[in-house]
Amino acid sequence: MNLETILFYLLSLMTLFSAGKVITSRNPVHAALYLVLAFFSTAGIWMLLEAEFLALTLVLVYVGAVMVLFLFVVMMLDINFEQLRQGFWRWFPFAAVLGAILAVEMIEVLGNAQLPAATAQAAPHAANYSNTKELGRLIYTDYVYVFELAAVLLLVAMVAAIALTLRHRQGTKKQDQSEQVRVRRNDRVRLVKIAASGKVAATEIKQG
């Protein structure tokens, strides 16, 4: 057993443990932090596979951006997680039995499988081999179709998010600068002819 294998098992155990904690920890902030740990250990596994670019992107994008945003949301929304968990223990036995059956079946199928031993070692890369460059080359040649479609998927997500959240409510006190700039005198000022006698003037003001 060499160092790589030991590291692989260590990182895998860490991923499994933190993934388990994500769904079992009571505090949602802890759950989010365990998810960060899961991302870190998965990035470690990618490092072992020599996919350095992907490993770094995972840490930068998911840990650095997505999870931080997620944490903000969790902290800002005051969600009562205890309330969400109601009924969990009532259905637990049922779910546990189903899960156990599924696990046993999976072990039955895969336990008997004669998986080929990983004898073939991948050929070592040349010294000037660039992971990032290769990835870019593949994305823009072999996988250009799905790459473009992934962009469409993001566009759909954007359109959907705006359609679902943008709402022009009446009566909000927000400022519209362009409207403020474009305003004309006639929009704001109204000249009222007031008769000299006090009685008529009073009715005019009431109407105005």
Place this chain on the structure above:
Amino acid sequence: MNYLSTLYPAYAEIFLLVMACVILIADLLVENQRKTVTYVLVQLTLLVLFLTTYHYHQTEPAHLFHNMFVGDQMSDALKMFSYIAVSMVLVYTRSYMLVRGLFTGEFMVLTLFALLGMMVMISASHFMSMYVGLEIMSLSLYAMVALQRDSATATEAAMKYFILGALASGLLLYGMSMLYGATGTLEVKAVADAIKGGVANSNLVVFGLVFIVAGLAFKLGAVPFHMWVPDVYQGAPTAIVMMIGSAPKLAAFAFVMRLLVESMQPLAAHWSAMLAIMAILSMAIGNISAISQVNIKRMLAYSSIAHIGFFLLGVLSGTVEGYGAAMFYIVIYALMTLGAFGMITLLSHEGYEADSLDSFKGLNQRSPWLAFMMLLLMFSMAGVPPTAGFYAKFSVLEQIVKTGHVEMAIAAVMLSLIGAFYYLRIVKLMYFDVPESHEPIRMPAESGLLISLNGLAVLALGILPGWLMAACSVVVQKSLLLQ
């Protein structure tokens, strides 16, 4: 030959994507609350798409983009049916969505994107393009279900649809990753070759297959993965349900063909056994649960589960004729669903949703012609001759008996008989009950014309089903690379 002209099998997809983006921007300039310009643009786009696909139709399968895309007769036919279905959805739903303030540019653009997702699914010959197509379609549909933000039921339906849909995608991806592990490739043809050549580890392939079938069943709404169907059908706006229930089923047919039949034909014994259980359970639970429903949208949801069960019978027969019958079934099913939900949108008006069975009471006295159209649609769903539904059921049963599954055919007929009860109950309500209101039915002329065409098409295809049936078997035969 320059690069662009080699892409002609994918011209329809490219055109649709460009037009969806153009319409997205053009809609900003449309001041009109009725969105007439956007609507006409969308319908014109669909018309041009139809002509494009017709003009560039393939006689032999053509692969593009490093085997990620395939253009063949089956994909061309299914795409053309999808354009018609989407166009019909928009005609039916325009006034319904307008009075509810939901006929927005986003609604139409999301519809077009959903169509794009379906086209990618229909033409996918690589697991990755299949998955991305599925996600484009699903994401658009989730958002469309949630468009009616002030309705608690619509939001709940969207939530359920989204969570269960994401779970199904996860199952599907896990299954695909197992297949990748076993065969070392994600290309449909190469996976088929690896399995046939015995290169792949068979245990691992079957393990992946189970997850793929489960994911597919989720998306199709087959028992035991059907829980989301009734809630989504009942909760979402009727117009969106019409969309979910029609065109995506055509894409799902292509998905099943490419995933199960083309890439895993040697494992037919495994998947057809799984499909057999799901088919019988779907027909049983769908038909029996539908009887006790008082909400017609919920009833049609259970009916869709039962129809999916029947459709799976055609797939599991494992012959090219069986796949042809399944395709015919799904096309007819889409047509009937469009008509049935179209009728609900026609009977609804501002502030009133005609989604309970009572709203069909005495329809014959209010509008004999609409009642007759609904009668044709219900007869067709129940499988009463001489409607198209009868012939669709008949051809599936014929194929299933031919391949020696007589007991399944008997079960299917018995369960359809149970199902006939709730379709015929609507006919009884329309013709023999007293209407709750004598309000005249106001509907736009084009929707009235379309529902007449829809009802009559169901009748005409029942009397003369030959050409469509022949077309379905030919395109399946020419497209599937079966040895």
